[in-house]
Amino acid sequence: MSEPAVDDPRVDALHERMAEHSLGGHWQKKRRDPNPKLVPHLWPWETVYSCLLESGEVIKLGGINDAAKRRTVNLVNPSIPDLKATSRTLQMSVQLVKPGEMAECHRHTAGALRFVVEGEGTGYTNVNGEQMIMEPNDLVLTPNWTWHDHQNPGATPLVWLDVLDIHLIGHLDINIHENYQDARDGQGNYFGNASQPVLYPDGFCRQRFGPIRPRNGAEDNRFLPYTYKWAEARAALDAMAEAGERDPHDGVLLDYVNPLTGGATMPTIHCRVQLLPPGEETRPHRHSSSTIYHVVEGEGVTTVGGESSGGNDMAWTKRDCFFVPSMDWHAHRNASKSEPAILFSVSDRPVLESLGLYREEHA
Numbered sequence: 001m002s003e004p005a006v007d008d009p010r011v012d013a014l015h016e017r018m019a020e021h022s023l024g025g026h027w028q029k030k031r032r033d034p035n036p037k038l039v040p041h042l043w044p045w046e047t048v049y050s051c052l053l054e055s056g057e058v059i060k061l062g063g064i065n066d067a068a069k070r071r072t073v074n075l076v077n078p079s080i081p082d083l084k085a086t087s088r089t090l091q092m093s094v095q096l097v098k099p100g101e102m103a104e105c106h107r108h109t110a111g112a113l114r115f116v117v118e119g120e121g122t123g124y125t126n127v128n129g130e131q132m133i134m135e136p137n138d139l140v141l142t143p144n145w146t147w148h149d150h151q152n153p154g155a156t157p158l159v160w161l162d163v164l165d166i167h168l169i170g171h172l173d174i175n176i177h178e179n180y181q182d183a184r185d186g187q188g189n190y191f192g193n194a195s196q197p198v199l200y201p202d203g204f205c206r207q208r209f210g211p212i213r214p215r216n217g218a219e220d221n222r223f224l225p226y227t228y229k230w231a232e233a234r235a236a237l238d239a240m241a242e243a244g245e246r247d248p249h250d251g252v253l254l255d256y257v258n259p260l261t262g263g264a265t266m267p268t269i270h271c272r273v274q275l276l277p278p279g280e281e282t283r284p285h286r287h288s289s290s291t292i293y294h295v296v297e298g299e300g301v302t303t304v305g306g307e308s309s310g311g312n313d314m315a316w317t318k319r320d321c322f323f324v325p326s327m328d329w330h331a332h333r334n335a336s337k338s339e340p341a342i343l344f345s346v347s348d349r350p351v352l353e354s355l356g357l358y359r360e361e362h363a
């Protein structure tokens, strides 16, 4: 972007002098546009998965970037490739932990969640001491500043989707990370281990913070480590589909709520799952939150943008991931006349709501 020509050497001189002092005129253009409009995009699972498996051959856990100690492949929005970001707030990635491997324990101010793709029921994420078993399509939360390590004691690969609010955290300049190994206990002694001990069995938080629970003062905990089991989500979807309860814009729609507050999944990331009955076509809507989808099953088409902005059809099939930018009109269609389609999605909606910036329009 070049400066509009101003035929006045005094203005040029002013611009130069201001630049020397780290100042700029509101009338001047930015040198680089840091906020281009994000594009919708689809990442076919076939390519994502084959790159992930290849990374399993050539990338040793912790071998290249010692700070991360994670083998994850990031989904990169083509509008902002330098940032390696899926959206301006969220990052979706896929992670692989091979049989016998462990991803070391750490915690960070970025909130994260995992949606499981492959697992035989032995692999787990240890979140603040709870052994959260990862079965396909389970949702595991590791909220802001909770300790977490991933363990695969089984015989087959463990694969899941990671979602972190890392880009939002970056914009807010509050990205802090601590390795368990370097942290100290209450007595000032280093933990010194790569993983934390298992203190609680799988399901501990679901029971302890479920609808029958002790009065323990945790009623308003918005940073609750939690696991949502797929069997329960799927049963709820099927029951609602059977009863014909549908949202005109999203089909059969369920929220993953915080069981204590009844509110958003986490303060920065909200999760949903929706079922589109066979042949279902939803009505278009748009909103100020942006959404990343993952196809749990089925196949269909999501149309993004209206006729005016040149509609963009994204055809998806099982396990593909796709992004719908904020304020873009979108509608979903199940391409099958006999099978349901199911979409898991994550959005930054709670951030927009808490700042008074959530807007929604229906066609």
Ligand code: GTQ
Pocket (backbone or CB within 6 Å): 070, 072, 093, 095, 103, 112, 148, 162, 164
């Ligand atoms: O598994 O803890 O994709 O810390 C990025 C950062 C996963 C993790 C990511 C992380 C993790």
Ligand code: FE2
Pocket (backbone or CB within 6 Å): 106, 107, 108, 112, 148
């Ligand atoms: Fe992490």
